[in-house]
Each structure stands twice: as structure tokens, then as C-alpha cells.
Amino acid sequence: MSSSTTRNRKDGPSTSEADATTSSASLGRPNDNNVAGTVPATVTEPNAPSPDPTPAKSSKIKPPPPEQQSHVLRRSLIIASFWLVVLCLGVPIWWRTTTIYRANLPLDQMTSWADGKSCNPVLPIRVAIASPDLTEQEVQDLISTTQSNLDGIPDLPSLQLRLEAAAQTSLEDTPESHGDNSIPLVLRLTQGDGTMSEPMSSLHTLFPILEITYPPSLKPTPETKSSGLATYITAQLRNTFAEEQAILSYLLGSSAISSDRQQSSQHTIDESLSKRITRSMKYSGTYHLTFSLFTSGSSPSSWDIDSAINEYMQPVLDMLRPIHNFTIDTQVQLYAIPGVQSQVLTKEELSSFINAAEWPLSPSIGGAPTINFVIYMGNQTIGLNTAEETSQSWLVPQWGSVYLLSPPAAAHVPSELLKQPVLTFASHLLSLLGTPQSGSLPMRLSTLTRVRSVDMVLRASSSLGSLARLSLALPSISIPSSVAEGVAKSIHHLELACSALGSTDSLEHARIAETEAERAFFEKSMVGQLYFPDEHKVAVYLPLLGPVGVPLVMGLITEIKNWKARRQQKA
Amino acid sequence: MGFHDTAGLYGAAAALRLALFTFFPALPDLLTSRVEVSTPVTSFKRLQEGLFLYSHNVSPYDGGVYHQAPLLLPLFSLLPNASMYPFFTYLVYIVVDIATADALYQIAESGEAAASKLFTSARKDRRWSGYVVAAIFLFNPFTIATCLGRPTNVFTTCAILHAVAKAISGHPLTSMLALSFASYLSMYPVLLLPPLLLLAYDRQNATNRVDSLVQFSLTAVLAVVACLSTLFTISYLLTGSWEFFASTYGIQLTLTDLTPNVGLWWYFFIEMFDSFRSFFLGVFWLHLSSYVGGLSIRVRSQPLAAITILLGIFSIFKPYPSIADISLSLAVVPLFRHVFPLMRYTFFAASTILYSAFLGPAFYYLWIYAGSGNANFFYAITLVWSLGQSLLVSDLTFAILRDEWEVERPEMAGKEIRQI
Numbered sequence: 003m004s005s006s007t008t009r010n011r012k013d014g015p016s017t018s019e020a021d022a023t024t025s026s027a028s029l030g031r032p033n034d035n036n037v038a039g040t041v042p043a044t045v046t047e048p049n050a051p052s053p054d055p056t057p058a059k060s061s062k063i064k065p066p067p068p069e070q071q072s073h074v075l076r077r078s079l080i081i082a083s084f085w086l087v088v089l090c091l092g093v094p095i096w097w098r099t100t101t102i103y104r105a106n107l108p109l110d111q112m113t114s115w116a117d118g119k120s121c122n123p124v125l126p127i128r129v130a131i132a133s134p135d136l137t138e139q140e141v142q143d144l145i146s147t148t149q150s151n152l153d154g155i156p157d158l159p160s161l162q163l164r165l166e167a168a169a170q171t172s173l174e175d176t177p178e179s180h181g182d183n184s185i186p187l188v189l190r191l192t193q194g195d196g197t198m199s200e201p202m203s204s205l206h207t208l209f210p211i212l213e214i215t216y217p218p219s220l221k222p223t224p225e226t227k228s229s230g231l232a233t234y235i236t237a238q239l240r241n242t243f244a245e246e247q248a249i250l251s252y253l254l255g256s257s258a259i260s261s262d263r264q265q266s267s268q269h270t271i272d273e274s275l276s277k278r279i280t281r282s283m284k285y286s287g288t289y290h291l292t293f294s295l296f297t298s299g300s301s302p303s304s305w306d307i308d309s310a311i312n313e314y315m316q317p318v319l320d321m322l323r324p325i326h327n328f329t330i331d332t333q334v335q336l337y338a339i340p341g342v343q344s345q346v347l348t349k350e351e352l353s354s355f356i357n358a359a360e361w362p363l364s365p366s367i368g369g370a371p372t373i374n375f376v377i378y379m380g381n382q383t384i385g386l387n388t389a390e391e392t393s394q395s396w397l398v399p400q401w402g403s404v405y406l407l408s409p410p411a412a413a414h415v416p417s418e419l420l421k422q423p424v425l426t427f428a429s430h431l432l433s434l435l436g437t438p439q440s441g442s443l444p445m446r447l448s449t450l451t452r453v454r455s456v457d458m459v460l461r462a463s464s465s466l467g468s469l470a471r472l473s474l475a476l477p478s479i480s481i482p483s484s485v486a487e488g489v490a491k492s493i494h495h496l497e498l499a500c501s502a503l504g505s506t507d508s509l510e511h512a513r514i515a516e517t518e519a520e521r522a523f524f525e526k527s528m529v530g531q532l533y534f535p536d537e538h539k540v541a542v543y544l545p546l547l548g549p550v551g552v553p554l555v556m557g558l559i560t561e562i563k564n565w566k567a568r569r570q571q572k573a
Numbered sequence: 574m575g576f577h578d579t580a581g582l583y584g585a586a587a588a589l590r591l592a593l594f595t596f597f598p599a600l601p602d603l604l605t606s607r608v609e610v611s612t613p614v615t616s617f618k619r620l621q622e623g624l625f626l627y628s629h630n631v632s633p634y635d636g637g638v639y640h641q642a643p644l645l646l647p648l649f650s651l652l653p654n655a656s657m658y659p660f661f662t663y664l665v666y667i668v669v670d671i672a673t674a675d676a677l678y679q680i681a682e683s684g685e686a687a688a689s690k691l692f693t694s695a696r697k698d699r700r701w702s703g704y705v706v707a708a709i710f711l712f713n714p715f716t717i718a719t720c721l722g723r724p725t726n727v728f729t730t731c732a733i734l735h736a737v738a739k740a741i742s743g744h745p746l747t748s749m750l751a752l753s754f755a756s757y758l759s760m761y762p763v764l765l766l767p768p769l770l771l772l773a774y775d776r777q778n779a780t781n782r783v784d785s786l787v788q789f790s791l792t793a794v795l796a797v798v799a800c801l802s803t804l805f806t807i808s809y810l811l812t813g814s815w816e817f818f819a820s821t822y823g824i825q826l827t828l829t830d831l832t833p834n835v836g837l838w839w840y841f842f843i844e845m846f847d848s849f850r851s852f853f854l855g856v857f858w859l860h861l862s863s864y865v866g867g868l869s870i871r872v873r874s875q876p877l878a879a880i881t882i883l884l885g886i887f888s889i890f891k892p893y894p895s896i897a898d899i900s901l902s903l904a905v906v907p908l909f910r911h912v913f914p915l916m917r918y919t920f921f922a923a924s925t926i927l928y929s930a931f932l933g934p935a936f937y938y939l940w941i942y943a944g945s946g947n948a949n950f951f952y953a954i955t956l957v958w959s960l961g962q963s964l965l966v967s968d969l970t971f972a973i974l975r976d977e978w979e980v981e982r983p984e985m986a987g988k989e990i991r992q993i
Contacts, residue, residue, distance in 0.1 A: 067982075076870060083866030087859055095855035100848075480848065527847070534846075542849055546856065 074564075081557050088554065102478060105486035109470045111493055116467020121459060121500035123254060125452050126162045129239065133191035141167050147232040152239065160250040161243055186210055186448045187242070189235065193218055201234045205442040212238065245438045246449045248275055253457055281399030282436030285454055287513055288327040288370040291431075296338035296361065297379040297409065305415035307332045313417065314424040318431065321443065324506050325451055326435065329370065335361065340378060346385040352396050355404060373434055374402030375427045379409045395426045403430035451509055458512030459499055462492055465519035478536065479528060488522030579678060582704060583671045586711035590670070590720055594663045601659070601721045609933060610722035612893035613830040614640045614759070614821070617723040621656075624649055632812060634820040640830065641725050642758050643808040643817045662723065669727050670720050674711045676734035677904055678703035683741045685877050686908035690775040692874035694976050695983070696911040706907045715900035729759040730901045737880060740773035748773050749793050753800035760822050761891050764862050765880060766797065767869045772876035825892050827854060833951060835933065836894040837959055840952040861890045878973045881905045885966035889959050899962060906965070912972035918964050925961030929954050
């Protein structure tokens with residue numbers, strides 16, 4: 003206020019001067035000179051406090067003349083022009099741009115998958131019985147008795163063993179006859195000679211065949227209903243699949259599927275199994291294997307890793323081919339200093355042996371997770387609890403494996419020297435992939451396929467369930483159509499996987515379902531909105547729209563008030 | 574009012590620019606790379622990129638660098654290569670500056686600012702001649718820096734001022750043509766259409782007058798639409814696709830290029846939540862355009878004043894402002910010399926603008942090169958810059974309205990006023 007009066011005082015002379023010069027040009031109003039004379043007089047009071055002049059003036063100054071009709075109209079038009087922009091353009095834009103797009107998600111289906119209602123995680127396993135010594139009728143009897151025995155035991159709730167007579171071809175030990183995975187296990191019953199009293203069983207190492215030799219006394223006859231042999235077979239099957247059942251129980255128990263459906267939840271999961279599962283890698287369709295040779299000095303500087311891998315590792319990789327793909331790279335690093343320098347490594351020191359800061363073990367090349375296999379050439383050994391016993395390798399959970407090798411004389415490491423390390427790596431690879439430990443290799447791999455597909459189905463279901471809960475819990479989160487597509491695709495593949503649970507196809511479907519469900523859940527535009535409460539909207543809108551809105555609204559209100567007053571005056 | 578009056582002035586301005594180009598050969602390139610001079614939609618460097626692609630028969634919009642109107646390309650490809658023979662480019666920009674100054678000279682000489690058809694200011698004799706106004710424009714450091722930095726919005730400036738000059742001299746169709754060119758180049762000048770229409774309507778020649786405002790506006794709008802469609806069609810034929818819409822006007826509408834500039838938009842939209850981005854783009858554009866209607870109605874009697882105030886508002890609130898915009902808005906302010914005594918904050922506004930003009934480059938340096946500051950430094954100074962400009966604009970608006978009011982109530986001249 004005071005500043006404007008002083009400013010005005012400065013202006014006073016100049017404006018009056020301007021007026022004086024133009025007064026002749028303007029329409030010759032009567033009190034023009036009067037104005038020019040009075041203005042300096044009213045403002046020359048030097049230090050008048052600002053509130054003072056107002057009452058003094060108000061008595062002197064006559065009230066302002068009534069507003070002209072055209073001015074009133076003009077003001078209404080101006081206010082209308084601003085409000086026209088707000089209402090005709092602003093509101094539609096606000097509506098268009100801030101409506102939250104929520105694609106329709108099949109919430110019921112998603113929750114039913116997460117609750118395990120859509121898929122019964124029971125693996126049908128066909129077991130064929132081949133018995134060249136028995137007649138067809140005897141085999142049928144044996145099968146029906148054993149089947150009823152199997153159905154009676156409660157130990158295998160997640161597995162549904164179905165016995166059947168083997169086709170003739172599966173008796174030959176050719177790879178072709180076992181090429182299809184539809185029959186994971188063949189029982190081959192042979193009659194032993196008279197010397198044996200107890201039946202014996204052994205797993206074939208190359209094919210999924212359980213050889214059972216039984217003494218002639220147990221040979222099933224129509225009278226005995228073959229109960230002795232049937233009991234024995236039942237027990238053998240139970241042992242064979244015990245580990246698979248244990249793993250499945252563990253998975254089901256740790257997943258979100260409600261536990262009341264499974265009797266197995268009370269099934270005590272032993273600690274070693276849980277340890278083994280936690281140290282295996284997260285499932286992926288492709289793994290990247292890195293073979294690294296670290297030496298403490300300048301030699302050896304080359305190694306025959308290519309032929310060693312081809313010779314000792316490739317067979318295992320080939321067997322794993324239906325489940326995983328592998329890419330391989332190798333490297334040699336000289337003058338590598340391990341994280342622990344002591345001669346004999348204790349168990350505690352093993353965890354810090356890898357010099358993660360300096361060794362170039364890149365976490366992942368491409369999209370696939372990396373499994374590291376490290377051979378360290380040095381004089382160090384591993385001291386176990388018992389003083390005299392030493393070992394050379396250890397497995398790092400979810401990371402890879404390390405092998406300590408004493409340096410050869412030459413600068414080149416021949417393939418023969420690498421045999422033991424690579425074989426160790428092959429077995430560690432199987433552990434890292436979560437392969438069960440008991441049984442022959444084909445059995446372990448087929449079990450791995452089934453376990454992994456159940457695992458993937460469970461993961462995908464739980465992701466879908468989380469997404470369903472999320473979309474219910476946050477009504478203001480936008481759901482782009484890509485999420486809905488991902489969910490639909492995931493459910494479709496889950497259904498396919500579930501319909502053929504346990505097969506290689508089902509693993510593939512389950513993997514796709516899991517990827518899609520994860521992608522839908524971690525959709526970028528949704529993650530950003532996870533924490534966006536409604537109060538934030540005030541913070542977004544108010545700083546800009548508040549200052550803009552106040553004059554708009556106040557203008558509208560005064561205009562409406564004036565209009566009302568005028569109407570009352572007229573009336 | 575003849576060319577011999579101003580030939581000396583124009584010659585001096587051209588000589589000054591040529592001297593700067595010649596004796597400081599590094600200066601044009603330095604200014605071209607300054608964010609205060611070159612914005613993504615006007616930069617001369619980006620024009621070179623577009624030109625290179627165009628001359629190699631690749632769509633100039635490939636690569637997302639060039640965001641300017643397609644018709645600039647054949648114009649500049651007629652010139653010799655700007656990096657080898659920069660003299661011709663300099664010449665074009667100097668000529669454009671002088672053409673702009675000439676338009677300004679005509680506007681000032683017409684006296685429209687102080688005495689329009691519907692309103693005559695009591696102070697109308699107190700004004701600067703066209704010579705002075707043109708000189709203020711030509712020797713304004715912002716104008717000179719713009720000329721040296723060679724952004725393409727000097728063409729827009731030239732077209733806008735010629736549109737105003739033609740409207741005043743009673744050539745409505747030529748005026749609309751010039752406005753269409755300005756809109757075609759920079760899009761935002763289309764918002765000047767309503768006040769320019771009123772100006773042209775008021776100053777029609779007596780010989781072929783159209784008395785109905787509606788009929789006049791319809792004809793003029795039709796002329797603008799026809800002219801713009803022709804320009805768009807030529808652009809389409811030139812580039813072979815309609816993608817120039819998205820790459821030129823789309824960029825201004827959606828602000829996808831967030832290169833810092835002296836405006837208020839870039840920082841705001843860097844910080845904006847993604848889900849509200851499109852809404853606030855709408856808000857900002859509506860804010861920019863909402864003044865047009867209100868101002869045209871309020872200062873209906875002085876359309877040139879409405880245009881002046883709008884140019885000031887645009888240079889504050891448009892998406893990619895640069896000092897070329899303030900040089901335009903400062904160019905038309907001296908036309909209102911007669912209301913200067915009524916302005917209250919001239920010192921404050923001028924010192925704020927000077928303060929930020931000097932501190933802006935310093936803070937940009939601290940942020941980008943020295944690394945001892947951050948984006949907030951530069952943004953704070955652009956806020957001060959905008960504050961200075963908005964003070965100037967609001968003060969000018971106040972002075973114009975006060976001037977109008979004093980004609981209505983001469984007994985109140987020079988007295989303190991209070992809003993009631």
C-alpha cells in the first residue's frame with residue numbers, strides 16, 4: 003500500500019504533465035485543470051501512514067459512478083470465456099486422461115488357481131511290468147493285486163502309480179524303446195534260480211528299468227494270488243518314488259496352496275531335503291555355464307577344456323536337453339589371488355574363497371542365469387573335520403562349484419587331468435539343477451521333469467493369486483491390457499500343463515505360464531503405482547490447479563452474486 | 574515514411590551483425606548450442622541434421638532429432654552448405670531481422686497502439702517514432718544473440734509482425750496469409766488469430782469494407798484454413814508422409830523432448846508422475862490458450878494491446894521458449910510508450926530480467942559443466958526469468974487498462990486507485 007502511494011507520488015508530476023499537454027486534445031472536460039491541480043496536493047503529504055488518508059479521502063471523494071451496462075456485460079463475457087475453456091476443454095481432458103484403465107482380469111479363475119482348486123497336483127505315473135516268465139493272466143493278476151496294494155498305502159498322495167503290462171518292445175534294451183517319456187519306469191520281473199530265497203531288485207543304470215529277480219517260491223500262482231511278490235513290488239515302488247514324493251510334499255507345503263487339501267503337510271520334511279532344494283538354482287529354460295581356470299602364478303596358461311567338456315560333461319548335458327538348454331563359455335585367468343590364503347581351508351573359509359571383487363565372474367551373460375565352475379590351480383587343500391581326510395571340491399549354493407587342483411609341471415593342462423574336475427562338476431550341476439539324489443540317472447531326470455513342472459505350475463498359480471489380490475486391494479491401480487493378455491495366456495498354458503502334468507510338454511507349458519504370470523505381475527506401469535494413495539492426488543492437483551482455480555471460482559461467485567443483486571433491484 | 578529514413582538504421586544493424594559474424598567466427602556456433610537460444614523445435618543444429626537427411630533422400634524426421642516444419646528444408650537446401658559457406662546463411666538471417674524491424678517500423682508509424690479505431694488514448698502524442706522502435710528491436714542484445722544463434726523462430730517472429738503490420742495497413746488477407754505461415758512454422762501463433770482478426774476488422778480499407786464481424790471472421794478463418802491446408806499439402810508432397818505432424822506439432826503438444834530451456838515446462842514434466850502427464854499437458858496448453866478469449870474481449874478496443882500482452886504470455890508459458898520469444902515480446906512493448914508512466918514495477922521487472930539473463934548461463938554452467946550444481950539451480954533461475962517477464966506483462970496490462978479508464982473518467986487521472 004505504502005509503496006504504491008510513494009510510487010504514485012513520483013508519477014504524479016509526470017502524469018499531470020502529460021495530461022496538461024494532452025488536455026487540449028482531449029474532449030475538453032470541465033474539471034481537467036482541476037485534476038491537474040489537485041493531484042499533487044493530495045499526495046504531497048510526505049510521511050502520512052497509509053491507513054490515514056483513506057478515511058480523509060473517502061469523505062472527500064464522491065462514491066464511484068454506477069457501472070456501465072456494457073462493462074457489466076463485458077465482465078460476464080470474460081468470465082464466461084474462461085469457464086467455457088475450463089468446461090468444454092478442461093473437463094473432457096481431465097476425464098479422458100485420468101480415467102484409470104482397468105482391463106478385466108479373470109479374478110475368480112486366478113484365485114482358484116492360487117488356491118489350488120483348478121489343478122489337482124497329482125502326477126499320474128505309468129509303470130509297466132514286463133515279465134517274460136509269466137503268462138498274461140498271471141501278469142494281470144499280479145498287476146491288479148499290486149495296484150490295490152499301492153492304492154491302499156497313504157505314503158504317496160501326490161503320485162498316482164498306474165501299473166500296466168508292458169508292450170513287447172520295451173523288453174529290449176535299446177534307446178529307441180525308451181525314447182518316449184510316457185512310461186517313466188518299467189519293472190522287469192525275472193525268475194531267479196532255486197538258490198535264492200529273497201527277491202532282489204536293482205535299477206538299470208542307463209534305462210529307467212527296475213530289475214526284480216524273485217525266487218521261484220514266490221512265483222505267482224492262481225491260488226496264492228501272488229501276494230508275496232505283489233507286496234515286494236509295492237515296497238520297491240514305494241522306495242523308488244519316496245524321494246519324489248518328499249520333494250513334491252515340500253513344494254506343496256511351501257506354496258500358497260491351502261494345506262487342508264493335503265494330508266502330506268504333516269509329513270515331516272527332513273532338513274537335508276529342504277537344504278538341497280534351497281541350494282538349487284531357480285528354474286530357467288536355459289543356463290549359461292562358465293568354466294574358469296584360475297591359477298596363482300603364470301602357468302598353466304592353457305587347458306584342454308573343450309575336449310574335456312565334450313568327453314565328460316556333454317553326455318550329461320545331452321540327457322538334460324529335454325529339460326534345459328545350455329550355453330558354455332570358458333576362461334583362463336592368471337595370477338588370481340583367492341579370498342583366503344591359508345594352506346588348509348577350513349569349512350568356514352570356503353565361503354570366502356571366491357574372490358568376488360577381483361575375479362571376473364560376470365553375474366549373467368544374456369538373459370540366462372549363470373552357473374560358475376571354477377578350477378583353482380594352487381597348493382591349497384580342504385581340511386575336513388577329521389584331520390587326515392581331505393577333499394578337493396565344494397559346491398556353492400545357487401552359484402556353482404569350485405575344484406582345487408594341484409598345478410601340473412607343464413604350462414598346458416591336458417584333458418586327462420581335467421577328467422576328475424569335470425566329472426565332479428557334472429554331478430554338482432545335477433545338484434544345482436535340483437535333481438533328486440536317489441535312483442539311476444534316467445529316473446532322476448524324469449523325476450526332475452515332473453518336479454519342475456509341478457514347481458512351475460505352483461509358482462505361476464501363486465503369481466496369479468498375488469496379482470488378483472493386488473488388483474482387489476488397490477482399486478485405483480490401472481491395469482493395462484498387456485497384463486490381461488499375460489494372465490489369459492498364463493491361465494491357458496496352466497490348463498495345458500495341468501492336463502498333462504508330469505510330461506515334458508507340461509514342463510514347457512508350465513514354464514511359459516510362469517514367465518507370463520511373472521511378466522504380468524511385474525508390469526512396469528503398475529509397479530510405479532503400487533504406493534499411490536488418494537491423498538497424493540491432492541498433492542498433485544493442488545499446487546498448480548489451486549492458484550489457477552481460486553480466481554476462477556471467486557470470479558464466478560462474485561459474478562453470480564452481482565447478477566442476483568441486480569435481479570433483486572429490478573424486482 | 575520511406576526507406577531512405579531507415580536505410581541508415583538497417584545498414585548499421587546489418588553491419589553490426591556482419592561484424593559479429595566476421596570477427597567472432599566462433600560466436601554463432603557457441604550461441605547455436607546454448608539452450609537459451611536453441612530449443613529442440615527451433616535449433617539451427619537440428620535443422621542441419623534434418624537438412625542432411627533430406628538431401629540424402631531419407632525422411633528428415635528419422636532419428637527423432639529434427640522437429641521443425643518441412644518447408645524450411647527446401648528453403649535451406651537452396652543455400653550453399655552452411656558449414657562451408659556460412660556467409661549466405663548469415664545473410665538470410667540478417668535480412669529476416671531487417672524485414673522484422675521494417676514491419677515493426679510500419680506498426681509504430683501507424684500509431685495504432687495509442688489511437689485505434691475504437692479508442693484514443695489521452696497520452697497518444699507521447700510516443701516513440703518507428704525509427705526508435707525499430708532501433709530498439711534491432712539493437713536489443715536478445716535480438717542480436719538470436720540472429721547469431723540462427724534459430725528458425727526468427728521466421729515466425731517476422732511472419733507475426735508482418736501479419737500485424739498488414740492488418741493495420743488494411744490488407745486482411747495478406748495478414749491472414751502471414752499468420753498462417755507463422756502458425757505453420759511454430760503452431761502457437763494460431764492463438765493470435767482472434768485479436769488479429771479484430772485488428773484487421775477495425776482497420777479495413779473504406780473501399781471494400783465488410784460490415785458484419787461474423788462474415789469478416791468467417792472469411793478470414795477460411796483464408797487461414799485454406800492457406801494452412803495448402804502448406805500442409807505441400808509438406809506432404811515434400812516428405813511423402815504425414816509423419817511431420819507428429820514430429821513437429823506433436824512434439825510441442827506432448828513435450829517428448831525434455832531438453833532444458835528457459836521455460837517452465839521441462840522441469841515440471843521431468844518431475845511429473847507418468848499417469849498425470851497427459852492431464853497436465855492438457856492443463857498447460859489450456860492455460861496458455863485460455864487468455865486469448867478473455868483478453869480479446871477485455872481490450873476489444875485496442876486489439877494491438879491484446880496481441881502485445883498475448884505475445885508476452887506466450888514467451889513465458891509456451892512449451893519451448895527461448896530468448897527469441899522475449900525479443901519478440903520486447904519488440905512490441907515500446908509501441909506502448911504512452912503508458913510507460915503508468916507502469917509501476919518497471920525497475921523491478923527490468924532488473925529481474927537482467928539478473929536472470931546473467932545468472933542463467935552461469936547456473937547452467939554450474940549444473941552441466943562444473944557439476945557443482947543441479948537442475949534446480951537452472952530451474953530456479955528460469956523461474957526468476959519468468960517472474961520478471963510476467964511482472965512486465967502484468968504491469969503493462971495494468972497500465973493499458975488504467976490508460977483506458979482514465980479516458981473514461983478523466984477526473985481520476987494520476988490518483989491512487991483501489992480495487993473495489
